[in-house]
Amino acid sequence: MITLETDRLILRDYTESDFDAYYKLKTDDKTMYYMQDIKLDLEDDARAEFEGVLADMEKLDREFYFLHMELKDTHEQVGSVGYTVTGTTPVGKLVHLGYFTYPKFWGNGYMSEAVQKVLEFAFTQDNVYRVTTGCLAENIGSERVMQKSGLIKEAEHIDYEWHDDRMKTRLEYRLLRHEWESMHK
Template sequence: MTLLETERLIIREFTNEDTEAVHAYASDPLVAKYMIWGPKDFEFAVVLKETGQLIGGCGIHISEPGQGEIGYCFNPLFWRQGYTSEAAASLLDFGFQELNLHRIYATCRPENVGSAKVMQKLGMVYEGHLREHMWHKGRWHDSYQYSVLKPEYELQRGRRK
Protein backbone atom coordinates (compact mmCIF):
# COMPACT_ATOMS: atom_id res chain seq x y z
CA MET A 1 0.00 0.00 0.00
CA THR A 2 1.56 3.30 -1.10
CA LEU A 3 1.75 5.76 1.77
CA LEU A 4 2.63 9.45 1.85
CA GLU A 5 2.72 11.43 5.04
CA THR A 6 2.77 15.15 5.87
CA GLU A 7 2.66 17.00 9.16
CA ARG A 8 -1.12 16.58 9.54
CA LEU A 9 -2.18 14.04 6.92
CA ILE A 10 -1.84 10.42 5.91
CA ILE A 11 -2.23 9.90 2.17
CA ARG A 12 -2.93 6.27 1.34
CA GLU A 13 -4.67 4.04 -1.13
CA PHE A 14 -8.45 3.85 -0.85
CA THR A 15 -10.00 0.83 0.84
CA ASN A 16 -13.51 -0.63 0.68
CA GLU A 17 -14.18 0.91 4.08
CA ASP A 18 -13.78 4.39 2.53
CA THR A 19 -16.87 4.10 0.31
CA GLU A 20 -19.27 5.96 2.60
CA ALA A 21 -16.84 8.81 3.35
CA VAL A 22 -15.97 9.24 -0.34
CA HIS A 23 -19.63 9.27 -1.29
CA ALA A 24 -20.27 11.98 1.32
CA TYR A 25 -18.08 14.51 -0.50
CA ALA A 26 -18.02 13.16 -4.07
CA SER A 27 -21.80 13.28 -4.40
CA ASP A 28 -21.98 16.89 -3.20
CA PRO A 29 -22.97 19.04 -6.24
CA LEU A 30 -20.62 21.79 -5.06
CA VAL A 31 -17.68 19.36 -5.27
CA ALA A 32 -18.69 17.47 -8.42
CA LYS A 33 -19.17 20.77 -10.27
CA TYR A 34 -15.40 21.01 -10.79
CA MET A 35 -14.45 17.35 -11.15
CA ILE A 36 -14.01 15.15 -14.17
CA TRP A 37 -13.94 11.69 -12.72
CA GLY A 38 -11.72 9.25 -14.48
CA PRO A 39 -8.81 6.84 -14.13
CA LYS A 40 -5.58 7.92 -12.50
CA ASP A 41 -2.32 6.08 -12.16
CA PHE A 42 -2.03 6.80 -8.44
CA GLU A 43 -5.18 7.67 -6.52
CA PHE A 44 -4.99 8.20 -2.77
CA ALA A 45 -7.32 8.75 0.15
CA VAL A 46 -6.49 11.76 2.34
CA VAL A 47 -7.01 11.04 6.03
CA LEU A 48 -6.52 13.23 9.10
CA LYS A 49 -3.77 11.74 11.26
CA GLU A 50 -5.35 12.94 14.47
CA THR A 51 -8.78 11.35 13.96
CA GLY A 52 -8.44 8.89 11.07
CA GLN A 53 -11.27 10.68 9.24
CA LEU A 54 -11.19 10.53 5.44
CA ILE A 55 -11.51 14.11 4.17
CA GLY A 56 -10.82 13.78 0.46
CA GLY A 57 -8.74 12.29 -2.27
CA CYS A 58 -5.81 13.21 -4.45
CA GLY A 59 -3.94 11.63 -7.30
CA ILE A 60 -1.25 11.83 -9.90
CA HIS A 61 -1.77 10.61 -13.47
CA ILE A 62 1.24 9.93 -15.66
CA SER A 63 0.14 11.61 -18.87
CA GLU A 64 3.24 10.76 -20.90
CA PRO A 65 6.85 9.84 -20.11
CA GLY A 66 8.31 12.35 -17.67
CA GLN A 67 5.06 14.26 -17.15
CA GLY A 68 2.28 13.95 -14.63
CA GLU A 69 -0.97 15.68 -13.82
CA ILE A 70 -2.08 16.12 -10.22
CA GLY A 71 -5.64 16.48 -9.00
CA TYR A 72 -7.46 16.68 -5.70
CA CYS A 73 -10.98 16.66 -4.34
CA PHE A 74 -11.95 17.37 -0.72
CA ASN A 75 -15.05 17.39 1.42
CA PRO A 76 -16.14 21.07 1.57
CA LEU A 77 -16.11 20.89 5.39
CA PHE A 78 -12.31 20.80 5.09
CA TRP A 79 -11.77 23.54 2.50
CA ARG A 80 -9.71 26.65 3.35
CA GLN A 81 -7.69 24.91 6.07
CA GLY A 82 -4.52 24.19 4.10
CA TYR A 83 -5.18 20.47 3.68
CA THR A 84 -5.41 20.63 -0.11
CA SER A 85 -2.11 22.48 -0.41
CA GLU A 86 -0.48 20.05 2.01
CA ALA A 87 -1.70 17.01 0.09
CA ALA A 88 -0.83 18.52 -3.32
CA ALA A 89 2.69 19.41 -2.12
CA SER A 90 3.09 15.78 -1.08
CA LEU A 91 2.05 14.71 -4.59
CA LEU A 92 4.74 16.98 -6.05
CA ASP A 93 7.29 15.38 -3.73
CA PHE A 94 6.10 11.92 -4.79
CA GLY A 95 6.08 12.78 -8.50
CA PHE A 96 9.51 14.37 -8.61
CA GLN A 97 11.33 12.22 -6.05
CA GLU A 98 9.74 8.78 -6.43
CA LEU A 99 8.49 8.83 -10.03
CA ASN A 100 11.36 11.01 -11.30
CA LEU A 101 9.05 13.19 -13.38
CA HIS A 102 10.36 16.25 -15.22
CA ARG A 103 7.13 18.27 -15.28
CA ILE A 104 3.94 18.19 -13.22
CA TYR A 105 0.86 20.14 -14.21
CA ALA A 106 -2.68 20.72 -13.02
CA THR A 107 -5.79 22.37 -14.37
CA CYS A 108 -8.87 23.97 -12.89
CA ARG A 109 -12.01 25.58 -14.19
CA PRO A 110 -11.57 29.39 -14.29
CA GLU A 111 -14.30 29.93 -11.69
CA ASN A 112 -12.60 27.51 -9.25
CA VAL A 113 -10.54 30.24 -7.58
CA GLY A 114 -9.63 28.05 -4.59
CA SER A 115 -7.95 25.45 -6.77
CA ALA A 116 -6.00 28.11 -8.69
CA LYS A 117 -4.77 29.52 -5.37
CA VAL A 118 -3.54 26.06 -4.33
CA MET A 119 -1.51 25.76 -7.54
CA GLN A 120 -0.05 29.24 -7.07
CA LYS A 121 0.83 28.46 -3.44
CA LEU A 122 2.71 25.37 -4.66
CA GLY A 123 4.85 27.57 -6.92
CA MET A 124 3.25 26.29 -10.09
CA VAL A 125 3.45 28.66 -13.06
CA TYR A 126 0.31 29.78 -14.91
CA GLU A 127 0.69 28.49 -18.47
CA GLY A 128 -2.54 29.65 -19.98
CA HIS A 129 -6.26 29.53 -20.54
CA LEU A 130 -7.42 26.49 -22.48
CA ARG A 131 -10.62 27.57 -24.22
CA GLU A 132 -13.51 25.10 -24.50
CA HIS A 133 -11.10 22.17 -24.70
CA MET A 134 -13.21 19.73 -22.71
CA TRP A 135 -16.74 18.41 -23.19
CA HIS A 136 -18.25 17.50 -19.85
CA LYS A 137 -21.74 17.41 -18.33
CA GLY A 138 -23.38 18.55 -21.54
CA ARG A 139 -21.24 21.55 -22.40
CA TRP A 140 -17.76 22.77 -23.30
CA HIS A 141 -15.48 23.91 -20.49
CA ASP A 142 -12.43 26.14 -20.24
CA SER A 143 -9.48 25.43 -17.95
CA TYR A 144 -6.54 27.27 -16.50
CA GLN A 145 -3.32 25.27 -16.62
CA TYR A 146 -0.39 25.53 -14.22
CA SER A 147 2.85 23.56 -14.07
CA VAL A 148 6.16 23.22 -12.27
CA LEU A 149 9.39 21.75 -13.62
CA LYS A 150 11.67 19.57 -11.53
CA PRO A 151 14.50 22.18 -11.33
CA GLU A 152 11.99 24.84 -10.18
CA TYR A 153 10.54 22.46 -7.62
CA GLU A 154 14.00 21.56 -6.27
CA LEU A 155 14.90 25.25 -5.93
CA GLN A 156 11.62 26.04 -4.12
CA ARG A 157 11.97 22.97 -1.90
CA GLY A 158 15.50 24.01 -0.95
CA ARG A 159 14.20 27.42 0.14
CA ARG A 160 11.48 25.81 2.34
CA LYS A 161 13.98 23.74 4.32
Protein backbone atom coordinates in the same frame (compact mmCIF):
# COMPACT_ATOMS: atom_id res chain seq x y z
CA MET B 1 1.69 0.74 -1.03
CA ILE B 2 2.12 4.48 -0.86
CA THR B 3 1.66 6.19 2.50
CA LEU B 4 2.65 9.83 2.93
CA GLU B 5 2.22 12.02 6.00
CA THR B 6 2.09 15.76 6.56
CA ASP B 7 1.67 17.58 9.85
CA ARG B 8 -2.11 17.08 9.75
CA LEU B 9 -2.82 14.48 7.07
CA ILE B 10 -2.30 10.90 6.00
CA LEU B 11 -2.26 10.33 2.24
CA ARG B 12 -2.36 6.68 1.30
CA ASP B 13 -3.30 4.20 -1.37
CA TYR B 14 -6.88 3.02 -1.27
CA THR B 15 -7.66 -0.39 0.21
CA GLU B 16 -10.69 -2.63 -0.35
CA SER B 17 -12.23 -1.35 2.89
CA ASP B 18 -12.28 2.24 1.51
CA PHE B 19 -15.03 1.61 -1.04
CA ASP B 20 -17.83 3.31 0.93
CA ALA B 21 -15.69 6.40 1.51
CA TYR B 22 -14.65 6.46 -2.16
CA TYR B 23 -18.26 6.13 -3.31
CA LYS B 24 -19.45 8.86 -0.95
CA LEU B 25 -16.73 11.26 -2.10
CA LYS B 26 -17.12 10.65 -5.84
CA THR B 27 -20.91 11.09 -5.71
CA ASP B 28 -21.00 14.22 -3.55
CA ASP B 29 -22.51 17.01 -5.67
CA LYS B 30 -20.71 19.92 -4.00
CA THR B 31 -17.33 18.19 -3.84
CA MET B 32 -17.49 17.18 -7.49
CA TYR B 33 -19.04 20.42 -8.84
CA TYR B 34 -15.90 21.32 -10.82
CA MET B 35 -15.09 17.68 -11.60
CA GLN B 36 -18.22 16.68 -13.54
CA ASP B 37 -16.19 14.54 -15.92
CA ILE B 38 -15.17 12.14 -13.11
CA LYS B 39 -18.22 12.45 -10.85
CA LEU B 40 -20.08 9.20 -10.35
CA ASP B 41 -23.79 8.62 -9.79
CA LEU B 42 -24.32 4.88 -9.62
CA GLU B 43 -22.87 2.50 -7.05
CA ASP B 44 -22.15 -0.10 -9.74
CA ASP B 45 -20.09 2.46 -11.71
CA ALA B 46 -18.24 3.44 -8.55
CA ARG B 47 -17.53 -0.21 -7.73
CA ALA B 48 -16.13 -0.87 -11.22
CA GLU B 49 -13.95 2.25 -11.09
CA PHE B 50 -12.75 1.43 -7.58
CA GLU B 51 -11.81 -2.12 -8.59
CA GLY B 52 -9.85 -0.62 -11.48
CA VAL B 53 -7.99 1.68 -9.08
CA LEU B 54 -7.08 -1.26 -6.83
CA ALA B 55 -5.95 -3.37 -9.82
CA ASP B 56 -3.85 -0.51 -11.23
CA MET B 57 -1.90 -0.25 -7.96
CA GLU B 58 -0.57 -3.77 -8.56
CA LYS B 59 0.81 -3.03 -12.04
CA LEU B 60 4.49 -2.29 -12.69
CA ASP B 61 3.49 0.52 -15.05
CA ARG B 62 0.97 2.04 -12.66
CA GLU B 63 -1.09 4.84 -14.18
CA PHE B 64 -3.20 6.19 -11.29
CA TYR B 65 -1.61 7.64 -8.16
CA PHE B 66 -4.69 9.05 -6.46
CA LEU B 67 -4.54 8.76 -2.70
CA HIS B 68 -7.14 8.64 0.05
CA MET B 69 -6.72 11.80 2.13
CA GLU B 70 -7.62 11.73 5.82
CA LEU B 71 -7.06 13.73 8.99
CA LYS B 72 -4.18 12.30 11.00
CA ASP B 73 -5.89 12.68 14.38
CA THR B 74 -9.42 11.42 13.60
CA HIS B 75 -8.93 9.50 10.29
CA GLU B 76 -11.93 11.36 8.85
CA GLN B 77 -11.84 11.41 5.05
CA VAL B 78 -10.96 14.85 3.67
CA GLY B 79 -10.80 14.06 -0.03
CA SER B 80 -8.51 12.65 -2.68
CA VAL B 81 -5.26 13.91 -4.20
CA GLY B 82 -2.84 12.56 -6.75
CA TYR B 83 -2.01 12.25 -10.40
CA THR B 84 -2.48 10.23 -13.56
CA VAL B 85 0.49 9.28 -15.73
CA THR B 86 -0.20 10.65 -19.22
CA GLY B 87 3.13 9.74 -20.79
CA THR B 88 6.63 8.48 -20.20
CA THR B 89 9.78 10.02 -21.66
CA PRO B 90 13.52 9.36 -21.31
CA VAL B 91 13.66 12.19 -18.72
CA GLY B 92 10.70 10.97 -16.65
CA LYS B 93 6.95 10.67 -16.38
CA LEU B 94 4.46 13.29 -17.54
CA VAL B 95 1.51 13.49 -15.15
CA HIS B 96 -1.75 15.36 -14.63
CA LEU B 97 -2.40 16.40 -11.03
CA GLY B 98 -5.88 16.41 -9.53
CA TYR B 99 -7.52 16.96 -6.17
CA PHE B 100 -10.91 17.39 -4.56
CA THR B 101 -12.18 17.73 -1.00
CA TYR B 102 -15.42 17.98 0.86
CA PRO B 103 -16.54 21.64 1.15
CA LYS B 104 -16.35 21.54 4.96
CA PHE B 105 -12.55 21.31 4.61
CA TRP B 106 -12.15 24.17 2.11
CA GLY B 107 -10.06 27.13 3.23
CA ASN B 108 -8.06 25.28 5.89
CA GLY B 109 -4.89 24.70 3.87
CA TYR B 110 -5.31 20.93 3.82
CA MET B 111 -5.16 20.64 0.05
CA SER B 112 -2.08 22.83 -0.31
CA GLU B 113 -0.40 20.70 2.34
CA ALA B 114 -1.40 17.51 0.52
CA VAL B 115 -0.43 18.72 -2.96
CA GLN B 116 3.01 19.80 -1.75
CA LYS B 117 3.58 16.33 -0.28
CA VAL B 118 2.40 14.62 -3.46
CA LEU B 119 4.73 16.82 -5.53
CA GLU B 120 7.63 15.88 -3.25
CA PHE B 121 6.83 12.19 -3.75
CA ALA B 122 6.40 12.60 -7.51
CA PHE B 123 9.71 14.40 -8.06
CA THR B 124 11.87 12.52 -5.55
CA GLN B 125 10.50 8.97 -5.58
CA ASP B 126 8.47 8.40 -8.75
CA ASN B 127 10.65 9.81 -11.55
CA VAL B 128 8.11 12.47 -12.53
CA TYR B 129 9.49 15.14 -14.84
CA ARG B 130 6.44 17.33 -15.59
CA VAL B 131 3.24 17.96 -13.63
CA THR B 132 0.29 19.73 -15.25
CA THR B 133 -3.06 20.68 -13.81
CA GLY B 134 -5.75 23.27 -14.25
CA CYS B 135 -9.09 24.62 -13.12
CA LEU B 136 -11.88 26.89 -14.19
CA ALA B 137 -10.93 30.52 -13.59
CA GLU B 138 -13.88 30.97 -11.23
CA ASN B 139 -12.53 28.22 -8.95
CA ILE B 140 -10.33 30.62 -7.01
CA GLY B 141 -9.62 28.16 -4.19
CA SER B 142 -8.22 25.58 -6.59
CA GLU B 143 -6.04 28.13 -8.34
CA ARG B 144 -4.75 29.30 -4.96
CA VAL B 145 -3.70 25.70 -4.14
CA MET B 146 -1.69 25.61 -7.37
CA GLN B 147 -0.02 28.93 -6.59
CA LYS B 148 0.78 28.02 -2.98
CA SER B 149 2.29 24.74 -4.20
CA GLY B 150 4.69 26.54 -6.54
CA LEU B 151 3.03 25.66 -9.84
CA ILE B 152 3.50 28.12 -12.70
CA LYS B 153 0.63 29.48 -14.78
CA GLU B 154 1.07 28.42 -18.39
CA ALA B 155 -2.17 29.32 -20.12
CA GLU B 156 -5.58 30.94 -19.85
CA HIS B 157 -8.11 29.52 -22.29
CA ILE B 158 -11.03 31.91 -22.73
CA ASP B 159 -14.47 30.28 -23.12
CA TYR B 160 -12.78 26.89 -23.24
CA GLU B 161 -15.10 24.54 -21.39
CA TRP B 162 -18.86 24.03 -21.15
CA HIS B 163 -19.83 23.93 -17.47
CA ASP B 164 -23.05 24.67 -15.63
CA ASP B 165 -24.91 25.75 -18.80
CA ARG B 166 -22.31 28.18 -20.15
CA MET B 167 -18.80 28.49 -21.56
CA LYS B 168 -16.10 29.14 -18.97
CA THR B 169 -12.43 30.08 -18.94
CA ARG B 170 -9.87 27.44 -17.96
CA LEU B 171 -6.44 28.07 -16.41
CA GLU B 172 -3.51 25.68 -16.89
CA TYR B 173 -0.52 25.32 -14.55
CA ARG B 174 2.69 23.29 -14.65
CA LEU B 175 5.77 22.39 -12.64
CA LEU B 176 8.93 20.74 -13.94
CA ARG B 177 11.29 18.69 -11.77
CA HIS B 178 14.13 21.23 -11.97
CA GLU B 179 11.71 24.05 -11.05
CA TRP B 180 10.57 22.10 -7.99
CA GLU B 181 14.19 21.29 -7.06
CA SER B 182 15.21 24.95 -7.29
CA MET B 183 12.41 25.85 -4.85
CA HIS B 184 13.58 23.21 -2.36
CA LYS B 185 17.35 23.81 -2.21
